[in-house]
Amino acid sequence: xxxxxxxxxxxxxxxxxxxxxxxxxxxxxxxxxxxxxxxxxxxxxxxxxxxxxxxxxxxxxxxxxxxxxxxxxxxxxxxxxxxxxxxxxxxxxxxxxxxxxxxxxxxxxxxxxxxxxxxxxxxxxxxxxxxxxxxxxxxxxxxxxxxxxxxxxxxxxxxxxxxxxxxxxxxxxxxxxxxxxxxxxxxxxxxxxxxxxxxxxxxxxxxxxxxxxxxxxxxxxxxxxxxxxxxxxxxxxxxxxxxxxxxxxxxxxxxxxxxxxxxxxxxxxxxxxxxxxxxxxxxxxxxxxxxxxxxxxxxxxxxxxxxxxxxxxxxxxxxxxxxxxxxxxxxxxxxxxxxxxxxxxxxxxxxxxxxxxxx
Ligand code: RAM
Numbered sequence: 001x002x003x004x005x006x007x008x009x010x011x012x013x014x015x016x017x018x019x020x021x022x023x024x025x026x027x028x029x030x031x032x033x034x035x036x037x038x039x040x041x042x043x044x045x046x047x048x049x050x051x052x053x054x055x056x057x058x059x060x061x062x063x064x065x066x067x068x069x070x071x072x073x074x075x076x077x078x079x080x081x082x083x084x085x086x087x088x089x090x091x092x093x094x095x096x097x098x099x100x101x102x103x104x105x106x107x108x109x110x111x112x113x114x115x116x117x118x119x120x121x122x123x124x125x126x127x128x129x130x131x132x133x134x135x136x137x138x139x140x141x142x143x144x145x146x147x148x149x150x151x152x153x154x155x156x157x158x159x160x161x162x163x164x165x166x167x168x169x170x171x172x173x174x175x176x177x178x179x180x181x182x183x184x185x186x187x188x189x190x191x192x193x194x195x196x197x198x199x200x201x202x203x204x205x206x207x208x209x210x211x212x213x214x215x216x217x218x219x220x221x222x223x224x225x226x227x228x229x230x231x232x233x234x235x236x237x238x239x240x241x242x243x244x245x246x247x248x249x250x251x252x253x254x255x256x257x258x259x260x261x262x263x264x265x266x267x268x269x270x271x272x273x274x275x276x277x278x279x280x281x282x283x284x285x286x287x288x289x290x291x292x293x294x295x296x297x298x299x300x301x302x303x304x305x306x307x308x309x310x311x312x313x314x315x316x317x318x319x320x321x322x323x324x325x326x327x328x329x330x331x332x333x334x335x336x337x338x339x340x341x342x343x344x345x346x347x348x349x350x351x352x353x354x355x356x357x358x359x
Contacts, residue, residue, distance in 0.1 A: 047319045049326070054315040055086035057116040059307055062106050064121045064147060064193070065225055066093040070252040070278060070299050071121070073359050074146065077303030078119060081329075085311050090115070097225035097253075098190045100127040107131035110140070117141035117310035119158075119303075122149040124192040129153040141313035145306035147195035148340075155313050155320035156339040158306045160297045161346045163195070166250070167202025170275055171212070173293055173348070174246045177272040181214040182245030185237045187258050187275075189225040189251040199250050218244070223254045230257035238267060249275035255294060259285035279349050279357035286354050293350040297343055298359060304329070305343055 061078050063071035071093075079089040092109060094102035100123050108131050110118045118135065122128055122144055132142050132153045145158040160166075174184060186203065188196045200220065207217055218241050223230025230253055238244060238261075249255035255277040262268050262285075269289045277294045285291045308328035309318075318324045320339040325332055333341050349357065 045316070045319050047321065047324050048316050049318075049324070051316045053085060053311055053317070054116075057082075057087040057311060057314050058113075059087060059089060059310045059314075060110040060113070060115040060118040061089065061091045061093075061303070061306075062103065062110065062118060062120045063091070063093045064103075064123050064190075065095060065097040066091065067095050068097070068225060068253060069281070071146075073278070074121075074299035074303035074306075077298075077300030078307040079303075080300075081304040081307035082311070085308070087116075087311060089307070094123075097123060097193070100124045100192070103128055104131045107135060111135040111138055114138075115140060116314045117143065119143045119145050119306040119310050120149070120154070121146035122194055123147070123190060125149055125194040127192075141310055143306050143310045143313065145302055147193055148198075149194070151338040154339070156309055156318070156335060156341055158302065158309050159340050159342045160195075160302050161344065162342060163198045164202050166276070166295075166346060167199040168206040169295065169346075169348075170199070170248050170250060171203050171206040173274045173295070174248050174272060175212060175215055177274065177292055178215070178245040180211060183216050183218045183241055183243050184246045184248065185218055185241065185244060186220045187230060187233055187237065187247055187249040187251075187254045188220055188222050189254060191222045191224075193225075196250050203248065223249075223251070223257060225251055225253040227253060227257045230254045231261050234258040234261040238265070238271065244271055246272040246274070249273065249277075251275070252277050252281060252296070255291075256281040256285075259290050263288060263290040276346075277349075278359055279354050280359060282349065283354055286349070286351050293348055295346045295348045297346045300359060302343055305333070305341065309333075309341055 059082055061075045075091050082089040092106045103123050128149050136142055142154040143156050144154045148157040221233040223233045247258055249258050255275040258273055273291050274294045276296050305328050312318045312326045318326045322335055322337055324335045335341055
């Protein structure tokens with residue numbers, strides 16, 4: 001094939017769904033496409049804690065969903081940190097939280113663009129693995145933030161808080177509000193979302209405690225981080241379970257839509273709602289008596305830590321191994337088991353403190 005037609009074929013492949021194939025077939029689009037082993041995440045490179053942070057790097061952010069205010073705040077935090085560190089930020093991503101093939105294409109685009117690192121919030125634990133491994137084989141550092149992939153498909157995961165704490169405390173918050181009695185439901189995001197599924201696992205475990213013997217989880221509904229679908233799912237839950245006493249929605253999009261529905265219905269204040277929301281989204285519903293308490297971390301701080309982790313990895317300060325330490329701003333972080341770095345503890349918001357927060 002002549003060079004120009006090969007280029008055209010490669011461009012066509014790259015534009016289509018088989019982008020991963022395009023990356024391998026079209027030589028020269030990646031930094032080093034001769035590496036074919038599977039050990040990218042478990043590299044034998046040694047961390048040098050004294051290495052200077054590199055400048056002039058490009059870090060690509062790939063959220064689950066670009067038009068989600070939660071990710072807008074998170075990624076702005078990443079952008080601010082990168083600017084401070086003298087590196088470049090870019091963001092790509094799908095507009096739907098259930099577009100896993102779209103996320104795969106974006107990983108491949110970032111790989112082709114030879115970014116130095118990428119920060120990814122995975123819509124699905126396994127779907128991105130092949131593409132992320134290709135990125136790592138090409139020398140790109142991969143950080144997941146917010147929602148993880150499998151541990152061998154990235155260098156490190158920046159977690160918003162302990163997943164166990166988040167799952168258990170959401171159940172505790174709701175149980176208190178319903179007096180430890182009655183039917184409850186969960187309104188989640190996408191059915192494949194790693195973060196929500198992990199939290200739900202801990203919710204179910206928490207509910208095994210005898211103190212919840214009169215609390216019954218009747219359904220897990222999925223609103224796909226889409227406002228309209230989440231609103232309709234809430235409506236459906238109340239129709240299907242007229243005795244429902246409470247809903248946990250561990251997604252900022254879900255809890256807002258559920259609050260909107262409850263607030264305009266006869267269930268306002270009667271069916272309790274908690275979960276994970278932003279204070280700015282939830283302020284109205286706390287003030288009008290629809291919601292008593294819910295929780296979240298500061299998404300901008302999560303994005304900041306993801307960016308700083310990406311730069312520390314790309315500078316060789318850390319490799320993602322358990323026990324390594326690094327400084328992000330003025331805080332020192334230690335990498336935990338399976339390359340997990342935890343931001344901190346979430347905040348519980350209620351009528352008393354909500355006005356102190358603006359995100
Ligand atoms: C939504 C997304 C995100 C999750 C928050 C709580 O914005 O599902 O992944 O962490 O909610």
